[in-house]
Amino acid sequence: MEQGIPPDAPHPRDLVAGLEKGLQVIEAFDQERSRLTIAEVAVRTGLTRAAARRYLITLTHLGYMRHENKLFSLTPAVLRLGQSYLHSARLPRIAQPLLYRLAYSLGEAASCGVLDDRELVCVAAVSAGRLVSTTLQPGTRVPAYCTANGRVLLAHLPTDEVEKYLASVEPERITAHTIVHRERLALEIARTREQGYALVDQELELGLRAIAVPLRNFRGEIVAALNVSVHEGRMPLEAMVERCLPAMVKIQAELSALL
Incomplete structure (x- = not known):
């Protein structure tokens, strides 16, 4: 093992730096920053202005970006990347029919989500005819700390990872009910681990209540939440x-x- 390279990390010579940087450019755009200049992309990605320009031009050529009045923005073509996961991954395909049965038996919305860094990503959902929340759609991303699925998945991380998460996360008071104090979040995560489910009351959206349980694969590993x-x-x-x-x-x- 070479010095400075973690034992489970690939060797730098095996990585395609251009692909990594191109994806960083795409990820530079979000809800708050839907249109960016070359200079702003350079700052958000750590690229030089010249490099950011080349990546933006390439992505525009490929159809993932549009360019207007010195501002770049993503096009719907970017959704192909997420659809490739939703169409090919086993979890959404397996979960969808069972979610349908659960949702319609209760007459309420049901969804399945996975943890991606600090966010909860919805990978499958059924509304049962009730539009409870716009966040309950495949592909939507929400903070993990204020969602039932997110709390369940955080609760089953190794203790050191939970501690790192709590030390680095900066909770935002999304509603008057959102828990933003790290000590209280730690207690809620511990409670979730102990009781086996999470119950969250209007912390993400006013009027929205949710209950969640973990999903294990056949090896007993937590892979998602319901x-x-x-x-x-x-x-x-x-x-x-x-x-x-x-x-x-x-x-x-x-x-x-x-699973």
Whole structure:
């Protein structure tokens, strides 16, 4: 092992630096920064201005970017990258029919999500005819700390990883109910680990309540989380545990046998 290279990391000569930097350019755009200049992309990616310009021109040529009045923005073609995952990954394909059964048996929305760094990414969802939240759509990303699926997945990380997460995360008060103090978040994550499910009340959106359980593969590894979301006016918190959790546990067992 060469000095400075982690044992599980690939050797630098095996990496394609151009691909890595091109993806960094795409990731520089987000909801707050949907249109950027060359200089702004350079700052956000750490590239030189000349290099940022070449990557932006290349991405524009490939159809992933558009250019207008010195401002660059992503095109819908970027969605192909996410669709490739949703169409090819086993988890969404296996989860979707069971989510459908769970959602329609309860008459509430159900979804499945995975952890990607500090965010919870929805990979499958069924609304059961109820539009509870626009975040319950495949491909949407939300903070992990204020979601039921996110808390479940954080709770089952190794202890040192949870500590690193809590030390580095900067919780935003999205609603008046959002838990933003690290000490209280640590307690909620510990509670989730102990009881086996997470219950989150209007921390991501006003009116949105959710309950989640972990999903294990056949080796017993946590690979995703399953949740049911309801509008607070339809179901009190206590009823969510009593009514939703038993049905979720059944689907949890079925999915774990298939993953």
